[in-house]
Amino acid sequence: MDFVLPEQPSHGSKPDILASLNPRQREAAEAGSGPVLIIAGAGTGKTKTLTTRIARLILNGVPPGRILAVTFTNKAAAEMRQRIEALLPGQGNRVWMHTFHSFGSRLLRQHASAVGLKNDFLIYDDDDQKKTISKILEGLNRSDEKGKAAMYVNLISRAKDDLLDWESYHIHAQASQNPLRLDAAEIYRLYQAELNRAGALDFGDLLLKTATLLRTNDALREYYQEYFLHVLVDEYQDTNRTQYIMTKTLSAKHRNLCVVGDPDQSIYSWRGADIRNILDFETDFPDARVIALEQNYRSTANILSAADNVIRNNKQRKPKTLYTARSHGDPVSVLELPSDIDEAKGVAREVGRLVDEGHSLREIAVFYRTNAQSRLFEGAFAGYRIPYRIFGSIRFFDRKEVRDALAFARVLVNPADTVSLARILNVPARGISKATQDKLEAYAREKGLSLHEALLSQAFVDGLTAAARKSVDAFCRMFDELRREAPATEPALMMEKVLIVSGYWKMLEEELEKNPHDGEVKDRVGNLRELLNSVKEYQEHAARNNAEPSLSGYLQEVALTTSADAASEDTPAVTLMTVHLAKGLEFPVVFLTGLEDGLFPVGGGNAPEEELEEERRLCYVGMTRAKDKLYLTHAATRRVYGKLEANLPSRFLFESKLMSAANYYTGFKPYGGKQEERGDEHVDFVAPDTPKIIPATRSLSGRKVRHAVYGTGKVVSQTGSGEQTKITIVFDQGARQTFMLSAAPIELL
Numbered sequence: 001m002d003f004v005l006p007e008q009p010s011h012g013s014k015p016d017i018l019a020s021l022n023p024r025q026r027e028a029a030e031a032g033s034g035p036v037l038i039i040a041g042a043g044t045g046k047t048k049t050l051t052t053r054i055a056r057l058i059l060n061g062v063p064p065g066r067i068l069a070v071t072f073t074n075k076a077a078a079e080m081r082q083r084i085e086a087l088l089p090g091q092g093n094r095v096w097m098h099t100f101h102s103f104g105s106r107l108l109r110q111h112a113s114a115v116g117l118k119n120d121f122l123i124y125d126d127d128d129q130k131k132t133i134s135k136i137l138e139g140l141n142r143s144d145e146k147g148k149a150a151m152y153v154n155l156i157s158r159a160k161d162d163l164l165d166w167e168s169y170h171i172h173a174q175a176s177q178n179p180l181r182l183d184a185a186e187i188y189r190l191y192q193a194e195l196n197r198a199g200a201l202d203f204g205d206l207l208l209k210t211a212t213l214l215r216t217n218d219a220l221r222e223y224y225q226e227y228f229l230h231v232l233v234d235e236y237q238d239t240n241r242t243q244y245i246m247t248k249t250l251s252a253k254h255r256n257l258c259v260v261g262d263p264d265q266s267i268y269s270w271r272g273a274d275i276r277n278i279l280d281f282e283t284d285f286p287d288a289r290v291i292a293l294e295q296n297y298r299s300t301a302n303i304l305s306a307a308d309n310v311i312r313n314n315k316q317r318k319p320k321t322l323y324t325a326r327s328h329g330d331p332v333s334v335l336e337l338p339s340d341i342d343e344a345k346g347v348a349r350e351v352g353r354l355v356d357e358g359h360s361l362r363e364i365a366v367f368y369r370t371n372a373q374s375r376l377f378e379g380a381f382a383g384y385r386i387p388y389r390i391f392g393s394i395r396f397f398d399r400k401e402v403r404d405a406l407a408f409a410r411v412l413v414n415p416a417d418t419v420s421l422a423r424i425l426n427v428p429a430r431g432i433s434k435a436t437q438d439k440l441e442a443y444a445r446e447k448g449l450s451l452h453e454a455l456l457s458q459a460f461v462d463g464l465t466a467a468a469r470k471s472v473d474a475f476c477r478m479f480d481e482l483r484r485e486a487p488a489t490e491p492a493l494m495m496e497k498v499l500i501v502s503g504y505w506k507m508l509e510e511e512l513e514k515n516p517h518d519g520e521v522k523d524r525v526g527n528l529r530e531l532l533n534s535v536k537e538y539q540e541h542a543a544r545n546n547a548e549p550s551l552s553g554y555l556q557e558v559a560l561t562t563s564a565d566a567a568s569e570d571t572p573a574v575t576l577m578t579v580h581l582a583k584g585l586e587f588p589v590v591f592l593t594g595l596e597d598g599l600f601p602v603g604g605g606n607a608p609e610e611e612l613e614e615e616r617r618l619c620y621v622g623m624t625r626a627k628d629k630l631y632l633t634h635a636a637t638r639r640v641y642g643k644l645e646a647n648l649p650s651r652f653l654f655e656s657k658l659m660s661a662a663n664y665y666t667g668f669k670p671y672g673g674k675q676e677e678r679g680d681e682h683v684d685f686v687a688p689d690t691p692k693i694i695p696a697t698r699s700l701s702g703r704k705v706r707h708a709v710y711g712t713g714k715v716v717s718q719t720g721s722g723e724q725t726k727i728t729i730v731f732d733q734g735a736r737q738t739f740m741l742s743a744a745p746i747e748l749l
Contacts, residue, residue: 017055017087021048028291029053035251035285036258037278041322042307042624043298043586046260047076050234051083053258054095058084062229064094068250070103071234076584077102080234096228100243104206107213107224114217115209122200129153129191129202136190144429151511154518155184156191160204161240161272163211166192180514207242214249225253236261236281240272248284257285263317267580267618270517275316296322296624298586300329303630306656307623313655314613333631334658336649340373340594340638341537344380347591347633351386351574354589354629361387361572363588367579367622369600372396372526373593374576375534381574391577397558401504401524402531406558408498411479412486413552415452418444422451428507431471439463440472478502491551492536499528500707509739513726533639534558579622590626592619595634595650605651619652632658643747700727704749710735712749 018026025045028038029052040046050069058064071077077097085092098106105123112119124132130149137145159169166188173181195201201209214221231251233239236259239247251257259281266275282288296304304322311317337343351364366377375396381388396402404427407420415421422441426432443461444454458464458472478501486494499505508528511521535554542549575587597604601615623630632653637644653659700715707713713731727746728738739746 017052017059021052022295024291024293024295025049025052028293029056031258031289031291033254033256035255035281035288037281037285037288037290038258038260039290039292039318039320040260040262041292041294041296041320042262042265042621043296044293044322045295045297046234046293047080047083049293050232050258050260051080052087054080054230054232055084055087055091057230058088058091058095064091065096066227066229067232068096068098068103068228068230069232069234070098070100070247072099072238074099074102076234100239100246101203101206104210104246107210108201108206111213111217111220114220115213117201118199120199122198123206124195124198124200124202126153128200129156132194133187133191136187136194139190143433144431147428147507148511148514150520151515151518152184152187152191154520155515156188157202157204158272158515159188160202160208161242163208163242163245165208165212184514207240207246211242211245211249214246221249222253224250229254230256230258232258232260234260237263237266237275237278238268238273239277240274241277244274244277255285264311264314264320264617265583265621267583267614267621269614270519279316279318290318292318292320294320294322296324298627299324299624299630300326300628302328302330302332303623303626306332306630306658307620309657310616310623310652310655311620314616316610316613330629332656332658333629334653334656335631335633337633337635338637339644340376340635341380343593343633343635344376345383347377347593347631348380348384348386350591350631351381352384355386359589361574364591365575365577365582365585365587365589365625366591366593367577367582367625368593369579369602369618370526370594371399371523371578372530375530377576377593381576387571387573388576389573391575392581393578396527396530399524399527401527404504405495405499405528405531406555408502409495409551409555411452412483412494412498413555415479415483416450418451421455424502425451425475428503430475430503431467432475433468436464436468436472486551490539491549491554492532492539494551495535496532499532504528529640536639536643579618582625583621586625586627588627589629589631590622591631591633592622593633594638595619595632595653596638596647597650598647599638600650601652604648616652616655619650623656632656700748705729706747706749707731707737707739710737 018029021029022045025048028036028049031053038046038049040049054064054067054069057067069077069080071080077099081092081095081097083092084095084097096103108115108117108121109119112121130153133149133152134146137143137149159166164172166185169188170185173185195205214224228250231247233247238261247257247259259278261278263275263278266273266278269275282290299307301324304324308322335343335346337346347366351361354364355361368374368377371393374390374393378388378390378396397406404424407423410417410420411424418441422437425437426434439461440454440458441451443449443457444451447454447457449457454461455472455476458469464472482494482498482501485497489497505528508521508525511518512525515521538554538557539549542553547553579592594600600619601607601612603611603615607615623632634647634649634653636647638647639645649659701718703715705713705715707729710729710731711733713729713735715727716730716736717728719726726738728736729746730736
């Protein structure tokens with residue numbers, strides 16, 4: 001295959017594009033040929049530096065069409081292109097400015113035949129992937145497992161991130177003899193065959209097939225290695241193995257590779273990012289020039305000092321010290337509230353005070369570690385009539401797993417609720433197919449019945465298979481048993497039983513067992529735990545007001561809560577988001593909440609060192625989003641599985657040197673100088689011997705525990721560690737069950 005390289009154009013007079021750069025930025029922009037590593041701290045102007053470097057290359061005679069610049073989002077690529085265009089009009093659109101995926105798509109379409117594709121191949125998104133795997137499971141007579149499609153998508157995506165096609169993944173699985181891996185390998189094989197038949201690629205293929213093409217096709221590899229005179233990569237700390245191989249291969253001939261990133265902001269290992277790529281850059285390129293950007297243009301000196309104190313405790317990092325020309329600014333505030341509810345209310349009231357002082361709601365953001373924490377902040381802001389907006393997620397009571405659980409509850413209260421019953425009839429999958437449900441619904445319409453009545457009359461419904469009738473009968477028996485228990489069971493316990501008896505908990509446990517680092521499944525588990533907390537709070541509030549708590553009463557309260565819409569896009573509003581989503585953003589005022597050991601950092605002191613360091617980086621990212629004011633909040637008690645538990649402050653608070661162990665005491669240091677109240681209830685400190693949820697890192701053999709459905713029992717064995725810890729329990733009523741601690745609602749007695 002012959003390729004012709006374009007000639008290099010000449011340039012006239014050169015504008016002074018370096019004038020606005022500080023000395024370190026200028027050094028990075030002017031660094032000559034060869035490998036360059038730019039360590040760009042938070043708020044140090046990395047995008048400006050990178051785009052100025054590209055503009056300078058063009059001014060020095062490098063054709064823009066032979067420069068490849070890669071980043072991670074379309075938004076970032078567009079911003080870089082616009083900045084180059086502003087520096088050198090007419091040149092920005094000529095640079096190969098891409099995300100990794102769009103670059104892969106461009107190469108694969110140009111050379112589709114080399115990888116056995118047509119150049120009009122389809123690109124499957126996440127929803128397409130899930131539907132494809134659901135179809136595969138159905139073909140394997142595993143329709144009841146279609147709820148696990150997202151888990152398989154995640155496993156396959158991570159494999160492609162690690163440059164493993166299905167054959168390689170299968171070899172690894174055989175070597176491990178792990179049944180779960182062997183199962184995933186077979187699903188991977190069938191899934192890839194389906195994509196091939198459809199002439200489609202998923203996002204992982206855009207990287208994997210591009211990397212494979214460059215490694216195996218000598219002519220193409222040599223052409224592009226010659227073609228790209230300079231390769232620049234933004235956010236290098238977030239690259240996975242496949243992206244690393246692509247980058248290293250493309251820059252192998254000219255060795256003009258410039259990477260920009262910050263190991264202290266590497267927070268995406270759960271989706272394949274490998275911090276070693278940036279930490280080992282100087283090992284890969286011993287002659288690399290390393291330049292650290294340390295002047296921060298975003299935050300006050302007090303904010304930077306506290307953040308720096310935290311991140312210095314990490315070992316996997318490149319040393320640097322951020323500084324600013326700004327003043328010290330306001331002190332960073334550390335607020336301890338008596339409870340998680342008080343934390344949310346305290347933040348809402350402080351937001352109100354800031355607005356009274358002249359701040360706009362648009363300037364204020366509230367960060368939390370897990371999506372489930374949004375519920376209390378949503379409730380507090382709604383209660384104080386402060387507009388809020390959930391960023392990158394949906395409101396708590398609109399999340400699928402929460403709506404599923406509430407649908408079960410609605411049907412228990414009112415079996416005639418056909419909409420809710422239709423939602424959960426085969427969730428989790430229990431062998432009631434869509435065709436079966438369609439027949440039942442048609443029968444109900446014909447006879448003027450509710451769907452529930454049609455289920456009870458399934459013997460008279462034509463066209464149902466014996467297996468379908470058996471599944472419908474099993475559902476009705478399960479449902480009737482729950483209905484008999486409901487009147488005499490407190491709402492919180494009833495909701496917990498519904499999740500267990502319906503199989504919802506078991507479904508999530510199995511998904512976590514196959515992929516313990518699946519963030520989506522962890523969020524779903526966390527949201528359901530938070531739902532149980534919500535029911536418990538309603539129950540206690542009703543009891544304080546001498547009212548009889550009931551499932552129907554709770555559902556009415558939820559309906560009133562969810563009827564109040566969050567702010568529209570045009571309304572000034574407080575931004576609520578997880579810390580992960582905050583990366584790359586900045587706000588004048590930031591509340592970083594839930595700073596308690598076990599919540600942030602997740603796992604607390606028992607977390608493996610590698611995971612603890614990533615949690616610390618996440619805290620650092622959250623702190624350095626703040627420009628003028630930073631609040632760090634934590635709660636002395638937080639509700640877990642409906643019980644109030646005492647919490648220690650996060651180690652990150654002590655590391656920040658804003659709080660010392662010597663002056664911390666196990667009483668309240670409440671917001672506003674006085675103890676808050678939970679509604680009409682005064683919250684007392686929870687004594688250390690209060691029953692607690694089991695931590696997954698503790699030896700439990702021989703201990704007594706309680707399960708919502710099986711009752712009390714004794715732990716007879718424990719295997720695994722961390723999030724993969726399992727315990728086997730023999731219950732007093734004779735049952736023997738094994739559970740994953742990261743998902744199962746088990747209480748230590």
